[in-house]
Amino acid sequence: MSSVVSPLTAGIDWSSTHHAIALLDEHGIEVQRLDVEHNAAGLRRLVHCLRQAKVTGVGIERGDGPLVEALLEAGLTVFVIAPNQVRNLRRRYGSAGNKDDAFDAYVLADTVRTDRARLRPLSPDSPATVTLRMTVRARKDLLAARIAMANQLRAHLEHVLPGTIGLFRDIDSAISLAFLTRFPTQDKVDWLSSRRLENWLRTQRYCNPRRADVLHAHLSTAARGCTGPEAEARAAVTAALVAGLTCLRQQVEVLDTDIAQQLERHPDAVVFTSLPKAGVLRAARLLAEMGDARGRFPTPESLTCLAGATPSTRQSGKVKVVAFRWAVDKQLRGAVMDFAGDSHHANAWAADLYARARGKGHSHSHATRILARAWLHVIWRCWHDGVAYDPSRHRALQSLTATAA
Template identity: 45%
Template structure:
């Protein structure tokens, strides 16, 4: 018997950080087993051993509210069909099936297993990605997280300068640039820049290799035209420490992002599909790697181009009832893939003469 004939057992796993509740149902809905495993190597081994006793792993389907992770990897490596299910879908199913509103981890595992048993024909099994694709995903996702962290750190630095030294915020175009960070390292407070002259500023810019087109006179005018900075000695000292701390955070993030950029270039060059994705008009290296990482190399998982478009959240959702009909934004999607695809769309229009 194959999976197409229907699994013999349906496993629901309620995922948690330290322990996972497991429920096993047979085709009729009768509960075969219910137990809890720890999120450890021993716990994973115990789960594998319990599921192996049920027979052919290909006929023991598993549903879990996660599309990836080490537990999902272990189940896929063991040969189980793994069906990622959406938490909102399980929540709605539980509310319809558990009228009392009772909720527990073992109860949720049972709900997930029953959802899988009833709706398996509508669910798509997870397809394991290759090691090279996982490597690209690891570095691109980490880079995305660090870019978000840098945006937050720059906003915090901007708020700090607004409160204590507004001029330092506007002298250069970007607070995360090397020249702006070097300036704040040398002049973290208004008091430290009190004796700054046009000649000294020009010398500083030359030493830093400033490539901006604004002469020192313009930059100094920006600095002096902003509201005056804090002059209280005690407050200035506190602001100095705070500014240097934020500068250190942003500098470290800049270095880490550059290191990841190099790693991304190496990973996509080594990927079998790297050349295909890098051929996208103006996708570049990082954006091409982001698309590849989220799209993956298991193309058989998408039966039609509309499927990948829906996954990326770039197709609208139509809601019609009676005489009313509306088209709305698609919220349920892979958010990272949507960002990658929309970034590519924006970049590619610059390579099109009619866009």
């Protein structure tokens, strides 16, 4: 008589150097424990073990990276369980709730065993989408670094050369950086006259060199900076910050071009570029964060919840509290709110919805979340069907237009 092998579930506690793995049987009893290194040999050993054990589901805390790619390529069903969920689930097995790699692997495996019906298998995005997401997020990080360095430069100039602050609109603009490269000290700024400044602006192809009188007056009336040997010494810091900002500007421009090319080749580009005020970069960010795995969002509600556009409702007895939703995909929420916050400037329906929310006393951010929730239902339908947003088929917009007429 042949024996029947019970189905096994696995949990993997991921780290950058090694992974702890626990395999459980259908009764929650740990039948095997592994610890593999995060390298090619370790991943091959892990996949071989899981396939040999005929594991029916794998729980893990993240949904990307070489480890997840290896699991999916092996045909294994992967369930992503967020770290904050794991932290709460630890209390199922004890009141301490302490962090331990092997124990977390057990918790992940047992959660897949007991809560599988409530978990959604990981649907991987296409390589094109993953690459676009990496590029978009890299650009976002570079912009954050550029803002931080611009603030550092501004704080430095307050002591060294105050007149350059506010001379042009942005401290990290190309014209500002060029000016600081040519005139990094108060002594060199003092050499300027309105005529000399105008001539220099023309060499830089400045849009309005005739403003030289206004700019020179700004430099003349500002507080004076350092002069002499002290100024020359501090100019080295100015040069270093200017060089850093120049490099960051160049790299952001490189990524802008790359993102535009990637978006143009992407099959879902038609959906997101058709949205009002989307543009190239905003459309690319929306596409990258939503992805192209339709199974990830089977309903528009699943999308609005993960994007943080739906409030969190808690009720106990007669007490009901509706609050801001914190447990969301912050990258997706940022992309959606950025789009929604500008869409009401180019779409009558969005403008009406935003205005009515503001009329009820809601703050700008609250009104934007309300608008984002409505937009996500529209975007989900276009994304699910793979068609461009068509204002003439948007019933709510057409009803509003007909009423206004």
